[in-house]
Amino acid sequence: MQVPPLAELRERYASGTWRPGDCIAFVLDRIARVDRPEVWITLADPAALRERAARLDALLHAEGPAVLDRLPLFGVPFAVKDNIDVAGMPTTAACPAFAYVPERSATVVERLEAAGAILVGKTNLDQFATGLNGTRSPYGAVRNAIDPAYVSGGSSSGSAVAVALGLVAFSLGTDTAGSGRVPAGLNGIVGLKPTRGLFSNRGLVPACRTLDCISVFARSVADAWTVTVAASGFDADDAFSRAVPMLGVKRRGFRIAIPRQREFFGDAAAQQAFATTVDALRAAPGCTVDEIDFTPFAEAADLLYKGPWVAERLAAVEAFRAEHPAALHPVVDEIIGGGARYSAVDAFNGQYRLAALRREAETLLAGHDFLLVPTTPTMPTIEAMLREPVKRNSQLGHYTNFVNFFDMAALAVPAAPRHDGLPAGVTLIGRAGADHLLAAAAEALQPAFRQEAQATDRVASEPLPFQEPTVLLAVVGAHLEGQPLNWQLLERGARKRLATTTAPRYRLYALAGTVPPKPGLVRGADGVAIDIEVWELPVRRFGEFVAEVPAPLAIGSVELADGSWTKGFVCEPQAIDGARDISAFGGWRAFLARGISPEGA
Template identity: 70%
Template sequence: MMELATLQAAYRDGSLTPSQCVQQVLDRIASSGRDEIWISRVDEAALHDTARELDRLLTEEGHGVLARLPLFGVPFAVKDNIDVAGMPTTAACPAFAYTPQRSATVVERLQAAGAILIGKTNLDQFATGLVGTRSPYGPVRNAIDPEYVSGGSSAGSAVAVALGLVGFSLGTDTAGSGRVPAGLNNIVGLKPTPGLLSTRGVVPACRTLDCVSIFARTVADSWQVSQVAAGYDREDPYSRQITMRGPQRRGYRIAIPAQLEFFGDAAAEQAFAAMLASLRERADCSIDVIDYAPFRDAASLLYQGPWVAERLEAAGPLLAAQPDAVHPVVAGIVRQGTDYSALDAFKGQYKLAALKRAAEEALAGYDFLLVPTTPTMPRMEAVLEQPVLLNSQLGYYTNFVNFFGMAALAVPGRQRSDGLPAGVTLIGAGGADHALAAAAQALFEAAAAAPVASAPLAFNEPTVQLAVVGAHLEGQPLNWQLVERGARKLIATQTAPQYRLYALRNTTPPKPGLARVTEQGAAIEIEVWELPLRRFGEFVAEIPQPLGIGSLELADGRWVKGFICEPAAIADAEDITPFGGWRAYLKRG
């Protein structure tokens, strides 16, 4: 299979080379019988050249190259509204095609990390649709059952991953295009906080809402790719330096819609109910209902409000000059943009602001919103007969997310009674990307072997280093106070040999006190964590007497902030310095 950990293990043990991997990919594509997945592919001779260069690096650097290039030798695909230098960008419209001289920022970052681009994938034209059928290159058939739609607009990208043709792929997501195809093809679809991944080099659908999304087989794979692809891009005016929320460590408070809608699809309704029943059995999960009306009403604005006018930016000039060059369903949607005025745009913003406030109030006190990824799974023939109605149904649980600046992660759920997939999506506030990935892996991938909770994105804000010695150590009862604030462990080390450690009396949970001394000191085991500076004050405010934060000297001579103790509390405490650290003391016989 094409899971990233599997590929990296094979490269590490010598059972696979990049050249062999590329040949396997080409053989699978040839035997798949799914030409509709691709709009263009990288020249095979160029692919083999790229693979041979990676072979050389693996031979010369050994395992070191796997650490240096985190996506070494991983085949991937990109949706054909994302630029790749030297390859046509069509947005599934041949008359619109152009050949960029430079790749999109996300593609540059992935290739710089060692990933191997295989080709560009089919989509609903101009990324306008959630069905995967609105393309002159042909409808993209579902990976599980070809009689059903694949979902769109990132249809080819999702199916390429679902069929194991590539390790991961890029899509885009304005109204759900990075989640609906994931749900319908039983894979993972990561839709980041808007602005987390650069959209420079992406043909806009609704530029103020567009996101680049990631398809993968597992949550861990999608998160590993996002760690490479994410990051501020000064060339993209919509890129933002987003502060991250840390993963949950005390259980999950989950909201679900009080008004669940499945449009008569009993199998989808039963699959979601079965999934909820299993979550309710977990001790670490509480589930309550909230009013879904503000989310539903915001979703309707995307195609029944002035935002449809944004779609005129990319498709409008071609539609005016060559109306027959645009897919008729897409043309009908885009033309609606001319019906709105500047006044309508402001009225839409006012309505959206009120709905966003109502949604925030509904979600107050909850960590995430959980919804079916799609309420139903239509057949291909039904969508071709009712293209607008059934497309609208597929966006019932997705259209609002970018309006509200939220992050979302679509994952496989319980299988339907008819054997078809029934995906679910966790949705969180902007900046909850890491928390979502950790929660989705914990709740829906019980057998996962690559936890993402300890793999945060790089900091893009001021931080402070903090030494912890007791209940805040990794695995100890108060460690959540660091992790949920987005802290990450830097090193396990020791203090300078001028400290003594004491077991304090009457503390819950049990805590030690650390004191600097002038003689008979010792080196004490500690951990140094890095914490966002904006969260440091509230962390300090939670520290009970007799503990506090001061400056602490490390074994290497550096000084960092760290836990200290009032001298009065040490007077009647047990001196546990000979144990060398809190964990060793807790393990005493």
């Protein structure tokens, strides 16, 4: 038995069948029974864990199940990669000589704990987050959760395996070149790499400061997204944090790009697994799959370790390396030391080439919702990795290294398995701000990915908090939730704020000849209260939405039940001539529920 997923944990706490103390006792017992010491660098003190659980127990006793709404991660055990600060626990970056004990936790850890999560420990990694394989650590090579003979992937190796083995419900990793996705693919779990700057990096030991992202591992997309909602947000204390405008989710099928040139380095099982998933997507209702030239993506991927960005890794640890020349793992030292070869001229020329490649990639992806790639092209054994550490590691990054270069979001999910029984995954990659779109798409496409549907609609219903100017809009008919034109709001990043009524001063009419059928809302002296929904959408998308509103409808101002006013759908008065007055129904849904056509007989 593993640590339950978030929805099940919530149900147990709400029903009283489990309390946080029970969960922590289970976690400590499972860690001992599984006996994978290489997963961890530092475990939290059991007494401190029990004390934290006891405080949450007291909250649950005092507030009842309502506390679960106030604290969305109430009593959820998690782990963090040991290049992320936790107050009072050593940060080693898998280098004992580098270790220090911070007084303050990283911003993301603070936010997760404020949401009720319980930190269990800090996990192993490829030293200084330099590697995609999980073998470059003095604390031991982290073995794969499915078959210990194989690599776990890295650099977030311990974080991924802790989730895959069910030792925690979720974990934090980091991702510069693929470290938050490769271990997910190799261990059969979900890896969410956010848009750069969506998560604060304050309290993170940098690898490449301009590219680094903190990432999330979980066993489902729904769980990963719940963590993202809790952990994300602008942080003025992080120079690379930003308020990321979110794209809307799709509700009308997907246009998917895949690489025309697909490389698996001779791994027929990996090739077969990806082909099976692509075939399933081609057959999925509403999906279109197009092959595009992968050349600019692959060339950008090569720049990360064969270009001047290696010098950024050197910048992160140059002083420590000079003072402790024998402290680094030999392969890590060789890679980082190579950064000294590059000049400022090389760095500028690299930026120019990268800009050109990014523009090519944008052109190739125009009109597509996302790019789909194998998360990894192959799955080497630990023995093979140690025999050819640089070559094999480079292969693992073939489909990942370009993503942060191109300022893209990515979501790695399990997919059709290999015919040898080992896991295989695919990654959905979209432009900056596509985080919610990718999560919702992955949920919608679970059948094609051979995954069981999750018993939750949290991904679809809980977008990230707005970090930009918004406008409220009252809708009354075809744009209501679940109605035929609601997608026009969702695809512009809108979310429902409340269901209410107008002030009792309106009449509602079923307009004749509109497709889909629509009502018209008109203010009048003999009006009644009409059911409406108030939606919030970004100001930057409001103009294009208004431009699509057809006559005789218009966007005006609507008075709500509480006396406030907001923008909303209204109707030109002349359009109600010959239209049926349906005000007595109290709203459009109630009218449709009677099974009467808008023309109404």
